Amino acid sequence: MIRIDPLLRALIEREVNNRFLGGVLSPIWWLAQPLLTLGVYALVFGLFMRSSVPAAYGDSFVAYLAVGLWPWLAFADAVTRSASSLIAQSALITRTALPRLYVPLSTVIVSFALNWLALTAIVVLFKLLGFQVSLSGIIMSLPAWIALLLIAMGFAWMVSTAQVLVRDVEGMLGPLFTLLSFICGIQYGLESIPAAWRDVILANPFTHLIARMHDTYLAGGAFVWIDATLLVGGAVIALLGYAFFQRVAPHVDDYL
Amino acid sequence: MSEVLLAVDHVSKLFPKIGRHGAGFAALARLLAAKPSSNGFHALTDIDFTVRRGESFALVGENGAGKSTLLKIIAGVLQPSQGSVTRRGSVGALLELGSGFHPEYTGRENLKLAAALQGLTGAAFDAKLDEIIAFADIGEHIDAPIKTYSSGMNVRLGFALVTALKPDLLITDEVLAVGDESFQNKCISWMEQYLADGGTLLLVSHSLYHVKKLAQRALWLDHGKVRLHGSASDVAIAYQAFHEEKQAGAKRISAAADLTALGQYAVVALQIHAVNADGMQVSGALKSRDGRRPRVAVGIVRIDGTPVYGTTCELDAFALRATDGGQFEFALTFNDWRLLPGSYKLKAHAMDPEGMRLYDTVERDFTVLGDSRELGLVRLPHIWS
Numbered sequence: 235m236i237r238i239d240p241l242l243r244a245l246i247e248r249e250v251n252n253r254f255l256g257g258v259l260s261p262i263w264w265l266a267q268p269l270l271t272l273g274v275y276a277l278v279f280g281l282f283m284r285s286s287v288p289a290a291y292g293d294s295f296v297a298y299l300a301v302g303l304w305p306w307l308a309f310a311d312a313v314t315r316s317a318s319s320l321i322a323q324s325a326l327i328t329r330t331a332l333p334r335l336y337v338p339l340s341t342v343i344v345s346f347a348l349n350w351l352a353l354t355a356i357v358v359l360f361k362l363l364g365f366q367v368s369l370s371g372i373i374m375s376l377p378a379w380i381a382l383l384l385i386a387m388g389f390a391w392m393v394s395t396a397q398v399l400v401r402d403v404e405g406m407l408g409p410l411f412t413l414l415s416f417i418c419g420i421q422y423g424l425e426s427i428p429a430a431w432r433d434v435i436l437a438n439p440f441t442h443l444i445a446r447m448h449d450t451y452l453a454g455g456a457f458v459w460i461d462a463t464l465l466v467g468g469a470v471i472a473l474l475g476y477a478f479f480q481r482v483a484p485h486v487d488d489y490l
Numbered sequence: 491m492s493e494v495l496l497a498v499d500h501v502s503k504l505f506p507k508i509g510r511h512g513a514g515f516a517a518l519a520r521l522l523a524a525k526p527s528s529n530g531f532h533a534l535t536d537i538d539f540t541v542r543r544g545e546s547f548a549l550v551g552e553n554g555a556g557k558s559t560l561l562k563i564i565a566g567v568l569q570p571s572q573g574s575v576t577r578r579g580s581v582g583a584l585l586e587l588g589s590g591f592h593p594e595y596t597g598r599e600n601l602k603l604a605a606a607l608q609g610l611t612g613a614a615f616d617a618k619l620d621e622i623i624a625f626a627d628i629g630e631h632i633d634a635p636i637k638t639y640s641s642g643m644n645v646r647l648g649f650a651l652v653t654a655l656k657p658d659l660l661i662t663d664e665v666l667a668v669g670d671e672s673f674q675n676k677c678i679s680w681m682e683q684y685l686a687d688g689g690t691l692l693l694v695s696h697s698l699y700h701v702k703k704l705a706q707r708a709l710w711l712d713h714g715k716v717r718l719h720g721s722a723s724d725v726a727i728a729y730q731a732f733h734e735e736k737q738a739g740a741k742r743i744s745a746a747a748d749l750t751a752l753g754q755y756a757v758v759a760l761q762i763h764a765v766n767a768d769g770m771q772v773s774g775a776l777k778s779r780d781g782r783r784p785r786v787a788v789g790i791v792r793i794d795g796t797p798v799y800g801t802t803c804e805l806d807a808f809a810l811r812a813t814d815g816g817q818f819e820f821a822l823t824f825n826d827w828r829l830l831p832g833s834y835k836l837k838a839h840a841m842d843p844e845g846m847r848l849y850d851t852v853e854r855d856f857t858v859l860g861d862s863r864e865l866g867l868v869r870l871p872h873i874w875s
Contacts, residue, residue, distance in 0.1 A: 240611035243601045246594075300759045329539045330590040330607050331583070458592040482521045487562075488506050489517070 241333065245340035250436040253344065261390040264348050268307050269278030273393040276297050279421040288423040292366030300356055301371070301451040302444045305379060308349035309440075312342040317397045317404035320483075326489045334483045335476075337363035339392040343484035346383050353477045357451060377461035384468030385439075388475030395482035398489050418444050439467060492543040493578065495659050495690050496564065503534040503559055503714075510543040524569060532587035533559045534714045537573075543658070546691040548705035548722055550698070550729050554758065556714040557694045561585060561663050579658030580640050597628065597647050604648070608655050610727055619655040626650035627673075644671060649677055660684065662695045671855045675724055679705070683846060698726040709751035721848055723831070723861045731857035734793070753841040755784040758817060767860045769825040774852075775817045776810060776840050784812055785841040786820055787848070793833040793855070798867050800837075828869040831860035 238246075239466050254449040279285040280295040287298045320327065323337050360367045368374075397403040418440040427435060435441050442465060449455035506517065506527035512589035519593060520527065536555045541547045549557045562568040564575055590605035590607070591600040605615045623632050626646045631639065631691055639647075651661060660681075662870055680705055685691060701708055710718040718725050759775040774782045789800030803810060803820065821832035833855065840850040862869075 240606045241603075244606045248595075248603070325592070326590040327567075328562075329567060329585045330604075332607055334591070396518060399521070400515055478522065480517065481524065485521055487568050488527075490507060 237367065239333075239336070242336045242340060246343055247308075249340045249344040253348070268304060268349070268352060271307065272296070272300055272303055273301065275421055284422050285422040286426060288425060288448075288484050289478075290458055291423075291448050294360075294365045297360050297367055297452060298367045298422065298423075298448065300360070301353065301367075301447045302418075304341055304349050304353035304356070304442070305375075306348045306415055306418070306420055306444065309382050310415070311349070312345035312383075312386040313389045313393060314404065314407050314411070315345060316341045316386075317335050317393040317407060320394045320398055320486055328487050328490055334486070335391070335479060338394040338479075339387065342386050342390045346379070346386065347459065350379060367451055368454035370454055370456075371447075374450040374454075374456055375447055377457060377465055378450070379463035381461070381468035383444050384465070384472040388468075388471035388473070391472075391475035391479035395486060397480055398486045399482070414438070414440060417441070418443055419448075439464075492545075494540045494576075494690065495543050495578050496541040497576040498537055498539050498560075498564065499574045501534060501537045501570045501575060502532070503556070503563060503568070503626065504530045504532055505551075505569040506530040512566075518772065532714055534563075534570075534711075537709075537716060538720060539709055539716075540842055541659070541690060541692060541717065542597060543579075544685075544688050544691070545707065546561070546685055547712060548694070548701040548708040549694045549723075550696075550701060550708055550725060551711035551717075553696070556710040556711075557711055558585070558712065560749055561661055561694060565661055574688070577659065578787045580609065580655070580662065582652045582654055582655045582657030585661070585663050591636045591647070596635055596636055597626075597632040597639070597643075599624075601647065601651060605655075608651070610655055610658070616842070622650045622654045624678075625653050631762040633744070642673065646673060646847045648694055649680075653680055654685065656689070659690045659692065661692045664696070702726050721861060724859065727831060727833075727857055727859050731855075734833055735857035737855070745794055754779050754849055755842060756850040757786070757840045760838045760852045760854055762854050762856050763843045765856050765858065767858060769823065769827050769829070770836075770856070771821070771823050772836060772838075773819070773821040774838050775813070775819045777817055782843045783812065783818055784843060784849075785845045786810060787839040787856055788822060789837045789839075790829075790838060792867060793835060793836050796867065798829070798834065800839070802845060828871075829858050830864055830867060830869060831858050831862050833857050833869075 253264060276296050276299055280299070285295060287293060287295050291298050303357055319337050319341050320334065323332075326332055327334055327337065342481065354372055357367050357369065357372060372410050393400075393403050417435050419435065424432060424435060424441075442460060446455075446461065446464065449458075509531045517527070517691065520679065521736075521861065537560060539547075542623060544798065551557050552627075558567065561583070562585060563570050565585060566575075566577070567583075567585065581764065586604065591603060592603075598619075601619070602615065605618075605622075610618065621862060626632070626649075628639075628646055631643060632647075636644065636647075650661075652662075678700070681691060685704070691704065693700070693704060700739070705722040708722040709710050709716060710725050710729050718728050756777045757774060758777045759773075761773050763771040763773065765771075772788070776786055778784050785804050787802040790798045792798060808820070810820050812818055834857070836854045836856060837853050839848050841848055
């Protein structure tokens with residue numbers, strides 16, 4: 235059993251409470267928001283633009299969209315929320331010796347946990363409804379999920395500290411993530427992109443992560459070597475983020 | 491000698507200058523390159539002291555002197571720009587009002603995180619919770635959000651947590667300034683018991699009474715620098731004298747403005763030349779409009795106005811010396827006066843030549859330094875048998 239520092243656990247509990255207790259719609263918003271995004275994308279890309287699903291992944295565009303979208307939203311949500319986390323918790327970090335690493339970390343963990351649970355429930359629901367999904371994907375996708383989590387941690391540590399000094403960072407994340415989400419194969423299969431541009435899309439590491447989600451959840455794919463590569467890449471980004479944080483975070487009080 | 495629990499080693503703190511649009515990329519790049527900021531506000535300069543186990547240590551100083559910044563560095567919240575802080579044993583810190591409480595959460599929920607921050611978790615926390623809530627004595631409010639609390643209730647909760655933790659080193663910042671008198675007394679008696687049990691205390695207080703009562707040693711911070719470091723009573727007296735001097739300066743200005751409106755007889759100069767535990771030397775000058783020789787009455791009162799002693803030149807059959815400038819001078823020496831350490835006022839009154847009417851009063855504050863635990867105004871000779 236992994237022992238979690240009681241302080242991190244307390245911060246995670248608070249983060250969960252914050253998300254569920256905020257407004258009237260908070261208890262359902264964490265599920266409703268991705269579902270709405272899913273609905274919008276399904277309408278635009280599935281119905282209007284007739285994006286095709288690669289043959290190996292069955293024939294349901296909604297299922298194809300869902301298994302790529304939820305991991306991406308977990309990542310984008312985790313990093314965007316983390317950006318303002320140190321500023322939001324300034325009362326705590328400027329008055330207590332709270333380990334600052336935990337503040338963005340708890341945000342990332344909660345975003346991933348909620349979105350993973352949501353997708354797991356939806357995959358089970360799809361299965362019951364007769365869509366072509368593979369329940370083994372819930373386990374087989376874990377390396378890709380963990381790699382994505384590691385990347386999110388690295389980014390979260392960087393943007394949360396950078397945001398304290400340069401308050402425009404959070405604002406830049408929205409357009410950046412929108413762009414990234416459109417060039418990693420969430421809303422369409424790679425086949426529908428002109429060959430000349432395919433290399434650009436493949437150069438985006440997130441394309442490979444999303445592809446692993448499709449492989450595992452939709453085609454029953456097992457663990458493959460690329461999982462290890464993605465995990466190593468994720469770990470490197472997490473370590474870079476950690477080093478960045480350790481340099482900057484001890485001094486954020488001067489700017490809060 | 492007991493072990494050093496806290497060593498503050500030549501600590502300096504510079505707050506970097508921040509423009510209207512935040513710190514910017516340059517500051518971020520500087521932090522990443524681990525280059526120290528060169529311009530900004532020097533909040534602390536070369537602070538160096540140690541606190542040993544069982545000691546109680548106070549920080550005094552005016553607002554903005556750097557006390558809270560120093561406490562934050564000591565508590566590990568802020569990083570010093572230069573120097574280092576070494577802590578041993580458990581440290582409990584009550585920094586500012588409601589240290590790190592979240593306004594949306596209840597007292598009970600906030601206690602849980604605050605306790606975890608101080609290392610009290612799980613079953614150990616549950617076991618102490620009733621004790622903490624009992625000490626805070628805020629009744630049903632414990633389950634209401636902190637945002638509904640008064641400042642006094644906030645401090646009660648924070649202090650109650652500390653009582654349960656009993657850290658090796660307790661750091662408190664102005665907590666005694668808030669809260670009602672009965673809770674203050676409760677806190678002070680707890681702190682006295684904590685010290686009696688071998689606890690170590692580092693407190694910031696504007697109340698010199700608390701400093702003298704609770705601390706053995708003290709450090710006076712002035713504009714981020716050490717002005718005086720010594721026994722709590724010496725520092726307290728010097729700090730009080732500094733304030734009195736500041737107030738007297740303000741009075742002198744108003745006294746000068748009043749010179750034009752003086753009456754028939756007036757005190758135009760009053761100086762204290764030397765003051766110590768044994769006596770004082772005073773000199774002064776009076777003005778007389780009609781050229782007749784006025785009389786002077788001199789008195790000493792405690793800072794709160796309690797009379798200590800008074801006399802007149804008439805009683806001692808002394809006539810003021812006329813000067814070439816048309817003034818009348820006197821010099822007065824008090825010797826072997828047995829005044830206890832503390833703050834006093836010297837008063838000089840101009841009187842008519844008949845010694846019947848009092849025309850003018852000039853005051854000077856002074857302090858008798860010393861380390862005495864006797865009570866009252868003067869030391870009365872006595873013999874125990």
